[in-house]
Amino acid sequence: MQFSDSDKKLSNKDIKLIRSLSQKKFRAESGLFVVEGEKLVAEALDSDFEVVSVYRKSEIGDDAMKKISSLSTPSPILAVVRKREYSLEDIISGPVPHSHSTNEIIVALDGVSDPGNLGTIIRLCDWFGVKAVIASHSSVELYNPKTVQATMGSIFRVPVIYCDLSETLGEFGKDGYALYGTLLDGSPIGLENVSAIQSQCGSSIIVMGSESFGISHEIRDLIxxxxxxxxxxxNPDSHSESLNVATATAIILSFFRLK
Amino acid sequence: MQFSDSDKKLSNKDIKLIRSLSQKKFRAESGLFVVEGEKLVAEALDSDFEVVSVYRKSEIGDDAMKKISSLSTPSPILAVVRKREYSLEDIISGPVPHSHSTNEIIVALDGVSDPGNLGTIIRLCDWFGVKAVIASHSSVELYNPKTVQATMGSIFRVPVIYCDLSETLGEFGKDGYALYGTLLDGSPIGLENVSAIQSQCGSSIIVMGSESFGISHEIRDLIxxxxxxxxxxxNPDSHSESLNVATATAIILSFFRLK
Structure with a gap:
């Protein structure tokens, strides 16, 4: 994918290329994705990701920005960024997010399908010092514009990899990680198991299931x-069905991190 | 607002009336709102809310459903429901959601502006047995279609009232409620204050602030x-800015309810 030389000019070809990045197929082909908004673009520039080009409304004009933006109200700035691929080795040997970390946490996603949920979970992982997110191939794509925007910039700080989840969980198991998951037949979390979890000083992987089906049987058997x-x-009398997967992740992570 | 006699026929006038309910102005004039989807319509019918009319795609046809639906993919069923107004007295004297409740909780919203966040918070309040939500007039309207859908049916179980928040919090204070709020200069929540909060056996109000400005100065002074x-x-080193207000509500409620 080739862009015009100057950031300040936007050819019809550029417009076509950028618009095509709203589709997964073209993101896969080009290895690029789109980031919108002052905060996200600033975080992209401040990160190890390669920012391929930046477009400001003040330079390219309102109409051009409307053409390339996927937001209903286009923001003043948009960037095209190159995807970054992490390997399992990067994650296992990579730095723990916070130097005072004692218990390392990895979040595993087994088929999370809503882009907003994935983005919110990545934002949460950043907040709670989670080392990485590993997602099953059945999970929604990371570079979906809705996911990128929902991360609020955390996409540039939390490594995410897609993998054969049951195989990868097996490898982490050999490396001494304890495997946790939220399941309908699980033990209710509370003050008692918080202490148990925290007295276990090693590293943990927490599996969260899909919005519709929860954790698959194959993965469940590993936990x-x-x-x-x-x-x-x-309130067991309530018809209240379930918590949203992002909300459940927030609660579980806050329990693991309670001091 | 008058609908055609039969649920199975949909006149152009009906279509116009239902479509108008996507606007706050017409919801205010008519006192009606729209609910879409099997689950939500079933919960409306099962509730104390008055269901004014129900439309099924199998009866009115695809095209008519597309015309009245506000969803990008119309669901097979849509209902027009009458709003329900609660008073402060209804809430104070009303039943506690769960018979084994010890600590009664009310959630107060000081200017929450995103419809999805409001809906998600109402769903959470249902899950955690919160008695009611009281919202400042500056908060987003309850019957916004996005809010209604995000509640996943909890809108029919959790009473919500709009009020002058500082005045109302004062009244609850006189009734012996303890007032809590999430503030940037607050004490970090953890195992210690969980015990303190839970040993205080009375009723609590938890104030959550707006997405952009947090809790207003006026309300802050009351806490x-x-x-x-x-x-x-x-991870204090992270640039991770803040938690989404719905996520923060989930974490706070799970701490108040920890056993």
Whole structure:
């Protein structure tokens, strides 16, 4: 993919190329994705990601920005950024996000399908010092514009890899990671198991299931019975069906990080 | 607002009326709102809300459903429902959601502006047995279609009232409610204050601020210094800006409900 030399000019070919990046197929072919908004573009420039080009409304004009933006209200700035591929080795040997970390956490996603949920989960992982996100191939694509925007910039700080989840969890298991997951037949989380989890000083992987089906049978079988967790509904009489997967991730991570 | 006699016929006038309900102005004039999807319509019918009319795609046809739906993919069923107004007295004297409740909780929203966030918070309140939501007039309207859909049916179970928040919080204070709020200069929540909060066996109101400005100065002054809470970022080095207000509500409620 070739862009015009100057950031300030936007050819029809550029417009076509940028617009094509709203489709997964063209993101896959080009290895590029789009970031919009002052904060996200600033974070992209401040990160190890390669920013291929930056377009400002003040330079290219309102109409051109409307043409390349995927937002209903285009922001003043848009950047085309090159995807970054991480390997499992990068993650295992990579730095822990926060120097005072004691318990290393990895979040595994088994088929999360909503782009907004994935983005929100990545933002949460950043907040709670999660080392990486590993996602099954059945999970929604990371560079979907809705996912990118929902991360609020955390996409540039939290490594995400797609993999054969059951195989990869097996490898982490050999490396001494304890495997946890939220399951309907799990033990209700509370003050008691918080202490148990935290006294276990090693590294953990927490599996979150898909919005519709939860954790698949294959992955469930890998999680020791004592590590199957349930966020108990406070009100068992209620028809309240379930928590959103991003909300459940927030609660589980806050429990793992409680001091 | 008058609808045709039969649910199975949909006149052009009906279409116009239903479409108008996507606008706040017409919802205010008519006192009606729209609910879409099997689950939400079933919960409306199962609730104390008055369901004015129900339209099924199998009866009115695809084209008519597309005309009245506000969803990009119309669901097979849509209902027009009458708003329900609660008073402060309804809430104070109303039943606690769950018979085994010990600590009654009310969630107060000080200017939450995103419809999806409001809906998600109402869904959470249902899950955690919150008695009611009280919202400042500056908060987004409850019957916005995005809010209604995001509640996943909890809108029919959790009473929501709009009020002068500082005046209302004062009244609850006189009734013995303890006032809490999440503030940047608050005490980090953790195992210690969980016990303190839970040993205080009375009723609580938890104030959550707006997405952009947090809790207003006026409301902040009402919250005792010891009740100002902070969800600590695990990783202070991170640029991770803040948690989404719905996510923060989930974490705070899970702490108040921890057993």
């Amino acid at each position: 020791p019975a004592s590590n199957r967790l349930l966020i108990p509904p406070y | 005792p210094a010891s009740n100002r809470l902070l969800i600590p970022p695990y």
